[in-house]
Amino acid sequence: MVWGGDINPEERVVSVMVGRFSLVAGPASSELGLRIAEAMGLRALGLQHKTFPDGESYFRFLEKPDSTVVLVQGTHPPQDKHLLQLLLMSMGLRELGASRIVALVPYLAYARQDKAFLEGETVSLKVILHLMKSSGIDELVTVNPHAPWALRESGVVSHSISVAKTLASNVKRRGWHVSYVVSPGKKGMELAVEASLVLGAEPVKAESWRDPNTGEVRVEVEDGQRFSNKGVMVIDDVVSSGGTMSKLVKKLKSAKASRVYACCIHGLFIGGSDQRILEAGADAILATNTVPNKYAEVDISAEVADFLATLIS
Amino acid sequence: MVWGGDINPEERVVSVMVGRFSLVAGPASSELGLRIAEAMGLRALGLQHKTFPDGESYFRFLEKPDSTVVLVQGTHPPQDKHLLQLLLMSMGLRELGASRIVALVPYLAYARQDKAFLEGETVSLKVILHLMKSSGIDELVTVNPHAPWALRESGVVSHSISVAKTLASNVKRRGWHVSYVVSPGKKGMELAVEASLVLGAEPVKAESWRDPNTGEVRVEVEDGQRFSNKGVMVIDDVVSSGGTMSKLVKKLKSAKASRVYACCIHGLFIGGSDQRILEAGADAILATNTVPNKYAEVDISAEVADFLATLIS
Numbered sequence: 346m347v348w349g350g351d352i353n354p355e356e357r358v359v360s361v362m363v364g365r366f367s368l369v370a371g372p373a374s375s376e377l378g379l380r381i382a383e384a385m386g387l388r389a390l391g392l393q394h395k396t397f398p399d400g401e402s403y404f405r406f407l408e409k410p411d412s413t414v415v416l417v418q419g420t421h422p423p424q425d426k427h428l429l430q431l432l433l434m435s436m437g438l439r440e441l442g443a444s445r446i447v448a449l450v451p452y453l454a455y456a457r458q459d460k461a462f463l464e465g466e467t468v469s470l471k472v473i474l475h476l477m478k479s480s481g482i483d484e485l486v487t488v489n490p491h492a493p494w495a496l497r498e499s500g501v502v503s504h505s506i507s508v509a510k511t512l513a514s515n516v517k518r519r520g521w522h523v524s525y526v527v528s529p530g531k532k533g534m535e536l537a538v539e540a541s542l543v544l545g546a547e548p549v550k551a552e553s554w555r556d557p558n559t560g561e562v563r564v565e566v567e568d569g570q571r572f573s574n575k576g577v578m579v580i581d582d583v584v585s586s587g588g589t590m591s592k593l594v595k596k597l598k599s600a601k602a603s604r605v606y607a608c609c610i611h612g613l614f615i616g617g618s619d620q621r622i623l624e625a626g627a628d629a630i631l632a633t634n635t636v637p638n639k640y641a642e643v644d645i646s647a648e649v650a651d652f653l654a655t656l657i658s
Numbered sequence: 659m660v661w662g663g664d665i666n667p668e669e670r671v672v673s674v675m676v677g678r679f680s681l682v683a684g685p686a687s688s689e690l691g692l693r694i695a696e697a698m699g700l701r702a703l704g705l706q707h708k709t710f711p712d713g714e715s716y717f718r719f720l721e722k723p724d725s726t727v728v729l730v731q732g733t734h735p736p737q738d739k740h741l742l743q744l745l746l747m748s749m750g751l752r753e754l755g756a757s758r759i760v761a762l763v764p765y766l767a768y769a770r771q772d773k774a775f776l777e778g779e780t781v782s783l784k785v786i787l788h789l790m791k792s793s794g795i796d797e798l799v800t801v802n803p804h805a806p807w808a809l810r811e812s813g814v815v816s817h818s819i820s821v822a823k824t825l826a827s828n829v830k831r832r833g834w835h836v837s838y839v840v841s842p843g844k845k846g847m848e849l850a851v852e853a854s855l856v857l858g859a860e861p862v863k864a865e866s867w868r869d870p871n872t873g874e875v876r877v878e879v880e881d882g883q884r885f886s887n888k889g890v891m892v893i894d895d896v897v898s899s900g901g902t903m904s905k906l907v908k909k910l911k912s913a914k915a916s917r918v919y920a921c922c923i924h925g926l927f928i929g930g931s932d933q934r935i936l937e938a939g940a941d942a943i944l945a946t947n948t949v950p951n952k953y954a955e956v957d958i959s960a961e962v963a964d965f966l967a968t969l970i971s
Contacts, residue, residue: 399898399928400735401768406778422713425738432789437780455714465719467750472793476745479792480785585712615712 366657367411367443371418371434372402373427374451377634377646378417381449384650387415392434402430404437413657414443416482417451420473421613421636424454428473432480439481446482447657449649451635452583452611453487459495474499486653488635488645489536489582489610506652508633508645509580512608513540515643516578516631521606524575527597529553529564529589536580540608544578553589562588569600576604584609584632587618591625598626606631612638679970680724680756684731684747685715686740687764690947690959691730694762697963700728705747715743717750726970727756729795733767733786734926734949741767741786745793752794759795760970762962764948765896765924766800772808787812799966801948801958802849802895802923819965821946821958822849822893825921826856828956829891829944834919837888840910842866842877842902849893853921857891866902875901882913889917897922897945900931904938911939919944925951 368387370378372394391407416438418431435446455469470492477485478501485503490496496503516523523544528537529551537548552565566572577597584590590607597605607622612632619630619640634641680703683691704720729751731744748759768782783805790798791814798816803809809816829836836857841850842864850861865878879885890910897903903920910918920935925945932943932953947954 399926400737401770401782402738403771403782404780405776406780408778423736423738424713425715425736425742429738429741433780433782433785436785436788437778440780441778457714458716463718465721465754467717467719467746467753469714469716469746472746472749475749476789476793480789613712 365411366413366415368415368417369406369410369434369438371416371427371430373421373430374417374419374449374637376637377419377451380644380646381415381417381650381653384646385415385654390414394430402426402433404430404433406437406441410438410441410443412443413445413447414438415447415449415653415657417449419451419636420454421452421611422454422615428454428476431482432476435477435480435482443481445484447484447486447653448477448482449486449653451488451645451649452613453490456491456495459492470495471499474501474503477501484656486649486656488633488649491582504652504656506649507536507539508610508635508643508648509536509539510543511645511648512580512610512631512633512643513543513578516540516606516608517544521578521604521629522576523578523606525549525572526578526580527551527566527593528580529593530581532582533580536582536610540578540580546578551593553592555588560588562592564589564592564596566593566596566600569596572597573601574603576606577602578606578608581609583611583613584618584622585613586615587621591618591621591627594622594625594627604628608632611636612640614638614640678724679726679728681728682719682723682730682747682751684729684740684743686734686743687730687732687762687950689950690732690764693957693959694728694730694963694966697959698728698967703727707743715739715746717743717746719750719754723751723754723756725755725757726760727751727758728760728762728966728970730762730764732764732949734765734924735928737767741789744795745789748790748793748795756794758797760797760799760966761790761795762799762966764801764958764962765926766803769804769808772805783808784812787814787816790814797969799962799969801946801962804895805845817965817969819962820849820852821923821948821956821961822852823856824958824961825893825923825944825946825956826853826891829853829919829921830857834891834917834942835889836891836919838862838885839891839893840864840879840906841893842906843894845895846893849895849923853891853893859891864906866905868901873901875905877902877905877909879906879909879913882909885910886914887916889919890915891919891921894922896924896926897931897935898926899928900934904931904934904940907935907938907940917941921945924949925953927951927953
């Protein structure tokens with residue numbers, strides 16, 4: 346059912362497919378949403394979206410949604426705007442009769458504060474998940490979240506997908522020769538192992554510390570001389586201000602690695618941090634399209650579509 | 659109870675008072691919040707707030723709140739950020755034991771979309787109020803909202819205060835001679851009458867229309883010749899892109915008004931619209947401190963404190 350009404354041609358119309366299930370591609374993830382819809386063969390759902398001059402978001406659904414809706418909307422920066430758009434769309438869909446909403450949030454904001462590290466801290470992840478649930482989201486699907494285990498404590502049924510293998514496959518297809526996959530942080534080894542399996546490379550854990558006062562990042566990789574004359578893939582879940590990634594690239598280049606590929610799932614690249622990474626000596630930067638940016642050349646839509654299909658069918 | 663932990667000196671600490679009741683001054687309204695606390699004689703509640711480089715908000719309450727908390731946080735632009743901060747703080751306070759949260763939201767965002775004007779539209783006001791309620795806000799107090807009647811339909815107990823008289827008193831105190839108070843739009847007459855009572859002036863309604871396609875504003879004031887050689891106060895609830903206000907000022911100046919004072923409750927002044935209003939011929943711009951800006955010289959804290967005192971005592 347399509348209803349009438351004039352649409353100002355200046356207002357951006359995001360049109361998606363409609364079927365037994367509907368898919369809505371929110372403004373934060375319109376391109377990825379369309380790709381997923383195509384991969385899933387879903388019916389089109391027309392959505393009109395605009396931002397008023399004062400900054401408020403406006404949504405109008407041009408058709409009645411099916412009872413099950415897949416709502417695709419990332420919460421990369423500007424996080425608060427994208428998050429509120431997600432909540433507005435979800436409640437709008439509920440109001441129009443949707444009875445089950447599966448939110449695909451490729452990048453999940455506010456996930457790092459997953460507990461009170463100090464007394465009195467507001468646990469933002471808990472707040473975000475609560476808001477999603479209370480605005481009618483039944484199930485959350487997200488990609489490589491900061492702490493998958495922390496999602497389980499909310500009342501929202503949640504699923505996380507790791508796309509490290511898809512990223513590594515893309516590296517392989519480009520003919521980039523990789524002997525080692527280096528990854529920083531606690532969860533790093535998981536990502537490094539996943540990528541290494543695809544590339545037939547050796548996974549290496551890098552230690553990283555952030556000085557709590559200065560914010561300065563230090564990184565350390567054991568047995569540096571093995572990288573000499575070798576191709577190295579560095580993989581991280583998020584590149585934000587790029588401190589860890591650029592330090593690691595520099596260290597590997599100093600260790601005479603022949604090629605260093607700076608890869609991440611979610612590329613936020615705050616404040617021109619991509620330039621910092623290139624200046625540190627990276628031969629290339631590569632990211633997935635969970636967050637729109639100029640390095641987002643690894644398309645995860647097929648993988649996500651497969652997962653969503655098993656979930657909603 | 660104050661708890662320990664190091665605070666990075668770069669992180670902004672907003673400190674407020676504490677008593678039988680606590681008051682929290684959120685980052686969007688820290689100055690107004692402090693004034694209200696002072697006027698109410700409330701106990702101080704320490705709040706640490708920062709924004710991470712990627713744009714996410716962080717909150718830590720440095721003390722345990724009393725069971726009743728007044729939470730002061732406007733939702734002027736950037737609306738989504740300020741709104742999310744409100745929800746984060748409210749849930750944080752609940753988690754720390756607050757059992758009754760009264761939110762003073764001086765400027766209420768997303769209030770214009772108070773119903774579905776066209777089929778399929780998301781009613782943003784309803785979403786916003788629902789999110790407030792679900793994040794633990796029991797009562798909402800706001801100042802000159804777009805449509806006071808629309809607030810009543812949410813599950814949140816809500817109160818609206820009109821500060822038009824306070825604004826007019828300030829005009830009077832400045833010795834600005836005003837014969838007419840002109841106000842545009844449907845609710846205009848209420849504001850004009852309130853201000854006129856204080857100033858001993860005559861209220862005048864102005865008609866205004868916005869072309870739905872071009873966004874162009876047209877205004878009309880009856881019997882223009884009466885303004886010749888007279889002082890005129892123009893009053894509006896919100897000045898956003900300033901289209902209506904600048905058109906009205908121009909019209910009154912063309913009608914040979916000797917002085918035109920452009921006054922508003924909430925001054926958003928999007929995209930340098932204050933300059934447009936001055937270029938249209940306004941002799942002064944004056945706003946209340948519901949929204950921080952350089953024209954916000956009318957302090958409403960005493961009035962709001964009186965109202966809050968009757969509510970929570």
